[in-house]
Amino acid sequence: MSFDIIKCGMLSLLQDYGRYGYQHIGVTSGGPMDEHAFLWANKLLDNVANATQIEVTFGGLVLLATKPTVIAITGADLGAYINKKAVKPWRTYNISVGDTIMFNQPNTGLRSYLAVKGGFHVEPHLGSSATVVREGIGGIERNGVKLEAGDKLKYSPYTNQYFRSVSSHFIPDYSATIELGVIPSYQFDGFSKHQINIFFSSTYEISNQIDRMGYRLKGEPISYDGNGIISEGISMGAVQIPQDGQPIVLLRDRQTIGGYPKIGCVSALDCNLLAQKRSGDTITFKLIDLQHEQGRRCIFNRFFFD
Template sequence: MAFKVIKPGMLALLQDMGRHGYQHLGVTTGGPMDELAFRWGNALLDNDSNAAQIEITFGGFTVEAQQSTSIAITGADLGATLNGKGILPWQTYAIQKGDVLVFQQPKFGLRAYLAVKGGFLATSVLGSVATVMREKLGGLTGKGDKLAVHDVLPFHSTTQHTARHVPRLAIPNYEQMEINVVTGYQFKHFSGLERARFFSSTYSVSQNCDRMGYRLEGTAVGQDQPGIISEGIAYGAIQIPNDGQPIVLFRDRQTIGGYPKVGCVTSFSGALLSQKKPGDRIGFRYISVDQAEHERHLQLARIHQWR
């Protein structure tokens, strides 16, 4: 009653919605980089919204089914095949014993999610199975290990399967360049020229991008900003270091930092950014807190109504 890992690929991690309530101890949340894709994966299978899935970055991941089940694939199109036949993301598939599921290389996007009926089974650490490699927490071993050859991913076997797919209008456009930003209290410390420069410039994703954060390359802003006393770091915080090149912090971010912040990307715009590869280009768009809340409520309500 499990999937056996044949090839682990570049980075495949067990994730749930994250480890919350411990940031005051220096423990970050972890969780899915693309929250929207993760939520849809569980919705397709009528799973609990926190049921564990596999986050597959860049592909190269192969598993063999040891028993029958039902799966859902969401997020990036990594050229997945089932027994050699191409399959598409954002829908469910029936799995039989001996079936081989392969994720190849990105066609669009960067991270795909593999959900199984009932969720993958693992022992939680601090209330979560989310894998944070830097902190050596979560995952199959509880020690933050990424998936490796011969790992066994247990689940509850089932022969029940319902063919479902995510409505086309609900599938995000991973080619979208605009990333929504809510400004924070430090925004007023940047000059009007620097603010305009930030929101009018195009940035490229650098090679330094991972689950901790994305370093961007483009027009420098805020180089004359003094450092600040270290403070708590929110998801999506856009730090401006001394070189003026923005850093967007994500799920595995450090819990405190001392760089000034121009604002935060929203949770679902952060999901779009997390699907960008090195060299991809983006721009930032200002939205209000009310608009950000409306965006989130709309996405969550769409999933709830579909369920």
């Protein structure tokens, strides 16, 4: 009762919604880089929101089904095939014994999510299956190792026919240029008005230094007027400004504390879009209001969790 992994691809990781309650001892949350796509995959299958999925980065994953089930594919279009038929994301597919699921290379976006009816059966590590390679935690063997050829992902068989898809209204355009909302926080007041204007009026290119920990950007450098800071806790989306002035947006596998000044924090919902961008893509920033963003988050949570 499993998917047998034939090829593992560049980076395929088991992820649930994340590991929370341990950042005070230096353990980061992990979880899906694109929360929106992850939650839709489970919603399509009537899974609990936290059900474990596969996050496929850049494609290359090949799976063989040993029992019938239903899957959902969301997120990036990685040129997926079931057997020899091309399939699109943002919908469910009925899977029979012997079916092969293959992810090729990105057409749009960077990360795709594959959920199975009932979720994959994975023993949690500190309350979560989320794989954090850097910390050696979570995943199929609870040691942070990415999925490899020969691994077997267990699930409960499901034989009923099942057809669902996501309305186009809820499907992001991953090819569009994005403007990321930034909440002023941390050391915002330590940056001069001139430096703040540069940050919010510039276009930044995503460098080749991107991973689940964060995205390093290239563009007009920003300088901090203060004298440095004491290391402090770091939130999802925090925008660090290191000594070279090139912003770094910290994401799911970020370190739990850091000492670089931070000009603000990208909206967690906007981080979903950033996680689908690749090296060479460009982004801009806009200043947003905390209360407005709290309202967006409340609507999002009600939709997926109520």
